Amino acid sequence: MGLEEKLPSGFLLSTVEKLAGAARKSSMFPATFGLACCAIEMMTTGAGRYDLARFGMEVFRGSPRQADLMIVAGRVSQKMAPVLRQVYDQMPNPKWVISMGVCASTGGMFNNYAIVQGVDHVVPVDIYLPGCPPRPEMLMDAILKLHEQILHSKLGVNQEEAARAAEEAAMKAVPTIEVKGLLR
DSSP: OOHHHHSOTTOOOOOHHHHHHHHHHTSOOEEEEEOSTHHHHHHHHTSTTTOGGGGTOOOOBSSGGGOSEEEEESOOBTTTHHHHHHHHHHSOSSOEEEEESHHHHHOTTOOSTTBOSOGGGTSOOSEEEOSSSOOHHHHHHHHHHHHHHHHTOOOHHHHHHHHHHHHHHHHHSOOGGGOOOTTO
């Protein structure tokens, strides 16, 4: 015998955070940051066959001031990193980042001085999308996983604290070039 049973039919109970999360996830505007071959797959995802419009992402925005999702597709050079950060800083809050492809996520096969070894050294990343190049279905799956994160995100002061903690943790992380694993 709960509150739901005492209300007349047609009433919806929720929290403001859940309603705001549902509105945000259904109206995301991605900013394109296509740097290499992964950008072709990102463009394909927006085409008619895969149709991102089903998820409220009909138009890729050319201006960072109109976007709240940055999809970094491809390798990021050292010269492009400050530009990437500037575009990220120009985006309004709340903002999210998907690192698309192994080159954007870890530097890929380009382990040299000219390529940033993971875009998470430049901007905080919410979703990492593996593959070389990742298929459009994989990008759509990453977007749906990001929708789940957005749906359960906090608002107000709680959101600012969570974002600050996430960025601090990302900046304290060990660079991928220093990680010891099976190949090193």
